[in-house]
Amino acid sequence: MGRHKQFDEGEVLDAAAELFWAKGYGATSTRDLTRETGLSITSLYHTFSDKRGLYLQVLNRYLDRTLHERLNRVEAKFSPRKAIAVFFKEMAATSLADEQHRGCMLVNTAIEATSADAELQQMVAEETRLIESFFLRCIRAGQATKEIDDAKDAKDLARALLAVLMGLRVLARIRPEKSLIEGLIGPALSMLEPAHPN
Amino acid sequence: MGRHKQFDEGEVLDAAAELFWAKGYGATSTRDLTRETGLSITSLYHTFSDKRGLYLQVLNRYLDRTLHERLNRVEAKFSPRKAIAVFFKEMAATSLADEQHRGCMLVNTAIEATSADAELQQMVAEETRLIESFFLRCIRAGQATKEIDDAKDAKDLARALLAVLMGLRVLARIRPEKSLIEGLIGPALSMLEPAHPN
């Protein structure tokens, strides 16, 4: 065998994520990446194939850490209704805590990825289906226990929640105001509430 | 005086919009713009100052035609509750009718514009406040006539509707499915409904 890597791959992906997340794929140059990661351009290409390969690994790492972990955790830990609420509250808190106002890397990718990169588009679309199906499972489970209004269509409810989430993440990037981001959650969650007498 | 322009400025802006809307600002080159508009690079720069100046004019024209017109029309023509519903339904129809799945140019700009262009960011933020205030006016007017649940906070309701709209436009770009885009509107509008007895 030969020489060992002198860097930690995870740390490099984190450093690259800083750039890709804040500036997007196109606006991040390979020079930017060498500066931020400390790696030479040769090592970058040797390890991650090319710029797009690096981006895909960065995005997958981001999704695992920011999204999948949260989805799994809240679904396992809370009642259906509560899981959705906690999910949104954590998303709001995470968004507001980011001083760079980078928004959501998935949403950013969704907007930047054109039809020229069908594979990436497909990946992003699939990820939103994952979120939608989380909402749908929670809603159906909650409807079974009357925790959630079962007069409403579960599929459409899940779709609406997905839209609220995407919107929250867009707004977090351009208008990272506590009152805006946190305020919108209440009415969104009220979609789930059973109708109550006046 | 000298020679007259040999092109219609509006047509040029429309042609440029095709590119900027579909590919974004950064991914559209000045060569692309000359090809699509038919203008020489000299005329482009002479007329619109530079690439960014052209983009700003394109965006403003887009907002006037796609957003402002619709806001003014539905608010003047329909009851508050109905105005919001028609606004969303038209947005859904417009989104689904776009075979190129370009989404919303305002949302696309919101995501692509980094803190490096504070002026553009401010412009986008201001535009979302315009939409939010439309929702807020409708909600308050609807609450006064009991057409909209007046037990809910009008500001937060408007914020939630804004998020749904942004989310709808994101989804329209990556998942332009009729059932998804149209389905999410029902639950979103149900946020406005007065609570009803079981």
Add this chain to the structure above:
DNA sequence: GACTTATTGTATCGACCGATACATTATATT
């Protein structure tokens, strides 16, 4: 019709892009 002024076309600038060639260095195996 001479002159002025605005528009247009061509050719090109320096900068930066993603990517690679090639030599060098370091480490595991034998």
Add this chain to the structure above:
DNA sequence: AATATAATGTATCGGTCGATACAATAAGTC
């Protein structure tokens, strides 16, 4: 220690970027 192999550093490739210089052209004013 010799050798094989992987990681690294430097230098640079051809291509494209946004923008401009400059000459040519056309249409207004006098």
